[in-house]
Amino acid sequence: DQQVKQNSPSLSVQEGRISILNCDYTNSMFDYFLWYKKYPAEGPTFLISISSIKDKNEDGRFTVFLNKSAKHLSLHIVPSQPGDSAVYFCAASNKNAGNMLTFGGGTRLMVKP
Amino acid sequence: DAGITQSPRYKITETGRQVTLMCHQTWSHSYMFWYRQDLGHGLRLIYYSAAADITDKGEVSDGYVVSRSKTENFPLTLESATRSQTSVYFCASSEGEWSNTEAFFGQGTRLTVV
Numbered sequence: 001d002q003q004v005k006q007n008s009p010s011l012s013v014q015e016g017r018i019s020i021l022n023c024d025y026t027n028s029m030f031d032y033f034l035w036y037k038k039y040p041a042e043g044p045t046f047l048i049s050i051s052s053i054k055d056k057n058e059d060g061r062f063t064v065f066l067n068k069s070a071k072h073l074s075l076h077i078v079p080s081q082p083g084d085s086a087v088y089f090c091a092a093s094n095k096n097a098g099n100m101l102t103f104g105g106g107t108r109l110m111v112k113p
Numbered sequence: 114d115a116g117i118t119q120s121p122r123y124k125i126t127e128t129g130r131q132v133t134l135m136c137h138q139t140w141s142h143s144y145m146f147w148y149r150q151d152l153g154h155g156l157r158l159i160y161y162s163a164a165a166d167i168t169d170k171g172e173v174s175d176g177y178v179v180s181r182s183k184t185e186n187f188p189l190t191l192e193s194a195t196r197s198q199t200s201v202y203f204c205a206s207s208e209g210e211w212s213n214t215e216a217f218f219g220q221g222t223r224l225t226v227v
Binding site: 004006036041042043044045046049089099100101102103104105106 | 144146148153154155156157158161171203205207208214215216217218219220221
């Protein structure tokens with residue numbers, strides 16, 4: 001049973017518009033959430049994170065929102081750029097269970113010029 | 114080179130063979146991990162290690178063995194490779210136990226079992 005789910009396998013947006021990637025989780029013990037970006041033939045790279053004590057974290061064009069009651073988080077990219085085209089993974093961890101990350105299945109974002 | 118490196122980048126092996134994937138990090142991170150990436154499954158944890166000589170199973174550990182005699186190295190061995198182990202394997206590392214922090218990933222090893 002997947003504890004972290006990304007229900008949209010792919011998303012296509014126009015350059016300059018907002019990209020919204022969604023992630024749902026089931027384990028209420030998760031206390032830290034991360035987004036990773038992955039280009040083909042490369043390892044995932046860290047993008048942005050949020051602690052469970054916050055509901056929003058912003059870093060430049062990237063903002064992550066956390067809704068604990070709904071067990072839902074989302075990544076907003078504004079404005080989207082063609083270089084943002086990649087696979088985005090949502091991940092969660094519980095520091096009391098080691099630093100293991102549990103990943104979602106990923107969403108492929110395509111930003112069209 | 115600084116960072117985390119995996120070798121080989123690509124490997125083709127036959128069913129039943131033993132194969133070892135190497136992982137080396139230069140940050141002295143306590144934690145190291147092995148994940149596999151498969152279509153539709155994202156990244157799934159195979160094994161992790163909290164420190165040298167401490168390892169534990171992840172979600173999909175059957176058929177795999179790890180060791181960690183030195184902090185910087187975390188090799189993954191497939192004892193008798195099967196076609197279902199065809200995948201892309203990623204090694205990762207992160208800092209100490211009580212810090213919520215990101216993991217850093219290697220470039221991956223694409224393994225094909227024929």
